[in-house]
Amino acid sequence: MHEASLAQQIATSVAAAIPPDRHGDVRVIRCLVGELSGVQPLLLEGAFAVVAALTPFPQARLACEAVPTRVHCAPCDGTFAPVHSRYACPQCGTPSSDVVAGTELLVSHVVYEAPATAPSP
Numbered sequence: 001m002h003e004a005s006l007a008q009q010i011a012t013s014v015a016a017a018i019p020p021d022r023h024g025d026v027r028v029i030r031c032l033v034g035e036l037s038g039v040q041p042l043l044l045e046g047a048f049a050v051v052a053a054l055t056p057f058p059q060a061r062l063a064c065e066a067v068p069t070r071v072h073c074a075p076c077d078g079t080f081a082p083v084h085s086r087y088a089c090p091q092c093g094t095p096s097s098d099v100v101a102g103t104e105l106l107v108s109h110v111v112y113e114a115p116a117t118a119p120s121p
């Protein structure tokens, strides 16, 4: 299953990026999921929930943010959102395949459990 292996890969890269002594404190892993990435954010979150127990962060959940597609128009030096898969600039009509956002699948940040407050004297 596509999303399950992606969820595993996300866990592996997060595990490699943070100090091992913080693994147990991870509560939320935030991801950016581009519209064109071929990944359904809800399916990826569900897949992570299934594999979480097998990762170093069994208490973590995945929170995905969908990133809409943006395409660069060179003549206008601006970006636009393609409408109905029509990759032509709405300002000048120039076709463009210079996609600048919407293909990403990346971890944007990791949220740790708040540190325990010291007991008051």
Ligand SMILES: [Zn+2]
Pocket: 073, 074, 075, 076, 077, 089, 090, 091, 092, 093, 094
């Ligand atoms: Zn244009």
